[in-house]
Each structure stands twice: as C-alpha cells, then as structure tokens.
Amino acid sequence: MALRPDELLADLLSRDPVQVWASACAVIQLDDLALIELVRHLPEIERGTADLDLGGAFFPNREHLQQALRVLRARRDGRCSCSVYPGYLFYDPEKEAQAKRIRILSHTPPDWTMTYRCRCAVCGSDYDVEQGESHYTWWQWRPA
Numbered sequence: 001m002a003l004r005p006d007e008l009l010a011d012l013l014s015r016d017p018v019q020v021w022a023s024a025c026a027v028i029q030l031d032d033l034a035l036i037e038l039v040r041h042l043p044e045i046e047r048g049t050a051d052l053d054l055g056g057a058f059f060p061n062r063e064h065l066q067q068a069l070r071v072l073r074a075r076r077d078g079r080c081s082c083s084v085y086p087g088y089l090f091y092d093p094e095k096e097a098q099a100k101r102i103r104i105l106s107h108t109p110p111d112w113t114m115t116y117r118c119r120c121a122v123c124g125s126d127y128d129v130e131q132g133e134s135h136y137t138w139w140q141w142r143p144a
C-alpha cells in the first residue's frame with residue numbers, strides 16, 4: 001500500500017510517534033517524483049518533528065526520522081541519492097541492486113557477515129559495504 005505524499009506529510013506532522021515512524025520509513029523508500037512533493041514542506045516537517053520522542057527497543061526509531069530528513073535535504077540540495085547511504089544501517093545492497101539504484105561489483109562469500117563493493121547507477125561513486133548482524137542485519141556503507 002503506497003501512501004500519497006500528502007498522506008505521508010500529514011502523518012509526519014501528526015506528532016503521533018507510530019505514524020511519524022511509519023511515514024519516515026516510507027519516505028526513505030520513496031521515488032524521486034514523490035520526494036519532490038515533500039521537499040517543498042521540509043521546513044514544516046523539520047519544525048513539526050523537532051523534540052518528538054519516537055522510542056525504540058533495539059534501535060532508536062528517531063534514526064529513521066533523521067534519515068528521512070537527510071533524504072529530503074539531499075533531494076532539495078540536488079545531491080545524488082547515494083550520498084545518504086553512509087550513516088544509515090538499513091540499505092540492503094541486494095535490494096538497492098534490485099531497484100537498479102546500484103550495481104554490486106563484487107562481494108565476499110555469502111554469510112552473516114560479509115562485504116560488498118557497490119557502484120551507484122546514477123553518479124558512478126563506489127562504496128564498500130560491510131554487512132553485520134546484532135539484533136538485526138545492518139549494512140555500513142563507506143565511500144570506497
């Protein structure tokens with residue numbers, strides 16, 4: 001179920017932790033066209049979500065909101081979408097490759113912990129991606 005940008009905006013501004021969290025996670029996955037709609041409301045979103053406690057057990061939910069804001073700022077500033085990979089632990093290289101946003105150039109033998117070398121399909125930047133496992137699987141992206 002894909003929400004429209006105006007619905008995502010309403011949820012982001014709702015001050016309801018669950019709705020803000022769900023909407024932030026959706027924004028991180030949005031395509032470019034839908035992002036443009038939301039970028040116009042970025043100051044509103046920044047104001048409306050400031051100091052909101054989103055909770056989180058193994059991982060602070062606020063990180064998802066921060067990432068959604070980073071995605072919107074990157075779009076506003078005309079930076080490549082790959083610039084938001086480093087610093088957020090939930091960009092699965094396999095899924096990004098399926099979505100044709102990156103290409104996987106090489107990887108170590110598949111295991112819980114492994115590393116990938118990836119290239120952005122848009123700007124050609126290379127990244128080394130470390131996959132690890134704690135309470136969840138995470139991926140650490142670093143410019144190569």
Ligand SMILES: [Zn+2]
Nearest residue numbers: 080082120123
């Ligand atoms: Zn790029």
